Amino acid sequence: MALEGVMRPGHAQIRVLELDAAVHFYRDVLGLVETGRDASGRVYFKCWDERDHHSIVLREAESAGIDFLGFKVRDDATLDRFEAKLAEAGIATTSLPAGDLLETGRRVRFTLPSGHEIELYATKTSVGNGMPMVNPAPWNEQSETGIAPVRFDHALLYGPNIADVKRIFVDILGFYLVERVLGPDGETETALWLSCGQKVHDIAFVEHPEPGKLHHCSFLMDSWEKVLRAGDIMSKNEISVDIGPTRHGITRGCTIYAWDPSGNRFETFQGGYYPYPDYETITWTWDAFPQGLDYPQRKLHESFLSIVT
Numbered sequence: 001m002a003l004e005g006v007m008r009p010g011h012a013q014i015r016v017l018e019l020d021a022a023v024h025f026y027r028d029v030l031g032l033v034e035t036g037r038d039a040s041g042r043v044y045f046k047c048w049d050e051r052d053h054h055s056i057v058l059r060e061a062e063s064a065g066i067d068f069l070g071f072k073v074r075d076d077a078t079l080d081r082f083e084a085k086l087a088e089a090g091i092a093t094t095s096l097p098a099g100d101l102l103e104t105g106r107r108v109r110f111t112l113p114s115g116h117e118i119e120l121y122a123t124k125t126s127v128g129n130g131m132p133m134v135n136p137a138p139w140n141e142q143s144e145t146g147i148a149p150v151r152f153d154h155a156l157l158y159g160p161n162i163a164d165v166k167r168i169f170v171d172i173l174g175f176y177l178v179e180r181v182l183g184p185d186g187e188t189e190t191a192l193w194l195s196c197g198q199k200v201h202d203i204a205f206v207e208h209p210e211p212g213k214l215h216h217c218s219f220l221m222d223s224w225e226k227v228l229r230a231g232d233i234m235s236k237n238e239i240s241v242d243i244g245p246t247r248h249g250i251t252r253g254c255t256i257y258a259w260d261p262s263g264n265r266f267e268t269f270q271g272g273y274y275p276y277p278d279y280e281t282i283t284w285t286w287d288a289f290p291q292g293l294d295y296p297q298r299k300l301h302e303s304f305l306s307i308v309t
């Protein structure tokens with residue numbers, strides 16, 4: 001499948017309460033690579049195997065949470081096309097100039113009916129993964145520092161009106177619905193897993209009364225052993241763990257959820273499967289949601305449904 005249109009989630013700006021503690025966590029414990037700081041004090045990171053300048057941006061603030069989630073599109077013409085399609089649909093957009101985020105081109109931002117700020121961009125400086133483009137080794141020392149995930153993979157967001165959110169992602173941005181959870185009435189979609197490529201999800205939503213909430217940002221590990229090693233590193237550093245190690249029924253991902261020092265949940269995961277856009281959506285009924293969340297324990301963890309930032 002050729003990846004056109006939206007390619008992937010490319011960055012998330014996360015609010016943290018104490019910048020120094022957050023930088024220590026994201027750089028030394030999670031093992032991201034610090035790539036820059038800007039005049040407003042934001043700190044930029046990438047995962048070791050990512051090539052673009054950054055995927056996680058930290059901003060010190062009074063409350064934790066997510067400022068915005070950015071998706072990289074194929075090129076400038078694609079960005080212009082999506083900007084026009086959003087306008088046609090009556091969705092107001094704001095254009096942020098190149099350089100507002102370090103090493104990043106123009107961004108087109110809009111607000112979802114769930115209250116989240118989403119942006120599209122076409123260009124960001126490629127800084128590489130520390131290995132040559134000719135005859136590279138499979139890994140380097142950056143892949144052994146801290147938890148060291150391969151990439152920022154997806155985010156799960158909580159907010160209202162996810163039926164309208166689904167229409168924007170499917171009808172305008174070209175995503176498809178991979179899996180969903182139906183509510184107790186057997187009809188209403190209460191959770192959605194959406195993909196723009198062949199990942200089992202690039203973004204997910206859960207219906208929730210408060211707008212604009214972050215459930216977690218997720219980082220891909222390249223083996224189950226690396227997920228278990230991540231759990232060891234979390235415990236050695238006294239990181240608060242929410243769930244896991246375990247496996248989701250939904251998406252089949254093998255996972256640990258934990259919290260950064262500001263209370264933002266993050267996930268280290270591995271696995272899943274590789275859907276195509278023509279695949280029929282997998283449906284989970286409300287009574288099976290416990291297996292969907294935690295397949296071995298069949299447990300609907302209360303914290304998963306209630307704690308967001």
Ligand SMILES: [Fe+2]
Binds near residue numbers: 154155216218267
């Ligand atoms: Fe996740």
